[in-house]
């Protein structure tokens with residue numbers, strides 16, 4: 001049995017998995033919420049609280065294994081990208097890690113670009129410009145002397161094993177990684193005045209990081225010799241590894257807090273057109289390139305729900321708000337063709353008052369959006385589907401990779417309305433699921449490292465396809481003139 005620690009920006013889980021021929025059995029042993037915490041006007045992740053949950057999850061995994069008369073072969077860790085903590089020589093954290101939703105990254109963008117232009121940066125790192133990319137956050141640090149920067153999954157791994165490494169798929173989201181060489185971009189560190197040893201050395205998915213510290217083993221009931229294996233520690237890299245694609249010509253959407261929309265390539269696309277379209281070349285498992293865009297995600301919906309819940313609580317009727325499924329059902333009954341927003345806009349990154357911001361954005365383009373939650377949810381979901389379609393079309397044009405089918409994985413794959421509207425907007429079939437693709441990708445890489453799963457990504461994906469049949473959404477028939485301009489495959 002393998003254990004996946006998988007923490008997204010809105011929730012985390014610890015999952016135990018068993019892999020066999022055509023078998024990928026998952027058992028969620030621990031689930032917990034995640035979210036930014038505000039402290040003196042800044043936004044952070046409460047790593048101590050997350051570690052409490054990770055340890056509780058590992059203890060639950062140990063109990064599960066005992067009950068099943070099995071042993072835990074290894075542990076893999078993945079989380080959201082970009083963010084890091086600074087540790088001193090003893091491994092102690094300076095402060096809670098900042099969240100990418102904090103305003104400090106955007107504030108440092110111009111200063112970084114004074115040292116390296118956006119064009120120079122893209123030529124090396126091939127990374128989508130997001131104002132919260134690690135390099136902008138690092139530019140705000142006052143004291144890096146004697147400190148090492150550790151990305152969140154690497155930080156959790158450090159706390160479990162005492163070993164410091166930087167997993168390569170997540171390193172590729174820092175802006176300080178060479179997309180062609182697959183190594184740290186030493187010259188970028190130098191140009192920005194950052195110590196070249198700021199991050200620990202790289203480790204690749206499938207390599208063993210270390211074994212549990214005795215204290216961790218004692219606290220969780222796991223064996224002290226249990227290895228922690230590097231997986232695609234960037235959650236999106238693990239999710240893409242587990243996309244159950246049967247053929248080469250697919251696009252994927254990892255749909256959760258964010259939507260990561262793109263194709264898999266074997267070499268980065270570093271053209272000016274790609275930079276201007278703001279596509280990223282993140283590193284995937286097995287040195288693949290995740291050629292994608294970070295498109296706005298279901299954060300727009302969860303954050304809107306948080307506002308409505310708050311409003312209901314303030315009005316003294318905390319139960320008078322609709323839950324997710326009821327909201328989506330109500331939104332499905334709303335008419336098509338209402339106002340759309342640009343879900344990619346950076347104005348939605350920060351928390352707070354989401355429905356008002358959405359209505360203001362619609363208003364700013366001359367439209368009007370009702371305050372009814374169903375209308376707002378319809379606007380969000382339809383805008384997401386439109387952005388998915390636009391992004392896939394661009395990915396095909398910029399990379400030359402044809403697309404015949406779209407796989408949606410992650411929490412958003414359960415959203416019927418989103419899946420159907422995506423099929424309609426793209427004119428392509430959508431295959432939805434699995435929900436827990438990220439944990440599956442995490443576990444499959446561990447199983448392969450143990451010699452218990454196929455060597456190729458295609459082989460790993462065929463296990464997922466056999467174990468988790470997708471739900472298929474066909475695009476609504478288009479009018480004849482429209483259909484003629486939208487052939488079955490995008491090439």
Ligand code: ADP
Pocket residue numbers: 007008009010011255256257258298299301302324410411412414415416
């Ligand atoms: P992350 O890993 O980024 O935290 P997830 O992949 O867990 O995100 O996806 C979370 C999102 O999935 C939620 O914001 C919600 O919109 C959606 N979701 C979760 N459960 C369901 C469901 N039963 N039906 C439709 N959507 C769902």
Ligand code: LRH
Pocket residue numbers: 008009079080081082100234235236256257258260294
């Ligand atoms: C998704 C994700 C995404 C990043 C964002 C910060 O969870 O890792 O790939 O762009 O979080």
